Amino acid sequence: MTSSCRRLPHPVLLGPSAALVLLAAVGCTSTDPSASVTVPTPSSEAAAYCRALHKELPRSVAGLERTDPAPRSDLTAGWGDGAIVLRCGVARPAKMDDSQSKAAEADGVNWLLEQREDDGPRFTTTLRKAYVEVTFSAAYAHDATPLAAFAAPVKKTVPSGL
Template sequence: MNFSRHRLRTVLGPPALVLLVAAAGCSSADDSASAVVPAADAKVSKLCRDLDEALPSKVDGLGRRDPEPASAQTAGWGNPAIILRCGVMRPGKMSDPEADGVEVDGVGWLLDKRGDGSFRFTTTLRRAYVEVTIPERRTGDGMAPLVDLAPAVKKAVPEGIAD
């Protein structure tokens, strides 16, 4: 995946540090994706509903195919699916000053390359954390999915520090 990489300390700064306990799953055994719906408070859930309404119908040229169970806090595109989860907890890696981050069209993302070859990105400095998982088979297009998602994130999830 071709990324313009930045150290997180240049994207986040010290005030934005907390821990995460979140998990995303994606299964294609029955040709449908699944994703764990994050437990979020009412304020974050409202932001996630706003984001769900603003999300594009296509990401990286792939049509929207939401994962199970159906929720305004999750969305998906293609098969294997690019999965978005809104309202996740803050990743512990955000506390690591050596963690990698990228900025795409005004939205900061923590970059996490996973052991299975996929990439997980989590928004930084937003009132709700939004996580996007790009499966290994879809990483060849670089950050195209984030380019497609950035306008919706900027519109629906204000800048700031999530509680």
């Protein structure tokens, strides 16, 4: 496991537990491929689409190698040690009811765009039989181009419709 952290401006002496909490709070980012994500709990129909999607996902996205998060699941995938994370079978985002919501289109697949406050964007497919969510780290805050890597697999495995 490798990590990178911003340095504190002044040296601080802390006990081991407090030091770990403080390091996490000031910006440590882990590149541990076993980073954890919440596995969705879709309907059996959506889960079947997600399993098919999992088999079609690319080995690399935006030059990042695939490093699936823990726990291992056919409903989740990752690239670049958490820089890009996909979850299939997520619940329909409430933002889809907002007429002011932003969207993106990548090679024939439509995505709801949600800007996250202290991280990169989250995209969720629209008008598909299963919702596929892709989150990007802050490094992709203004770059949706990695979505193109998911278009063909989504179109092939997750049918259009509601």
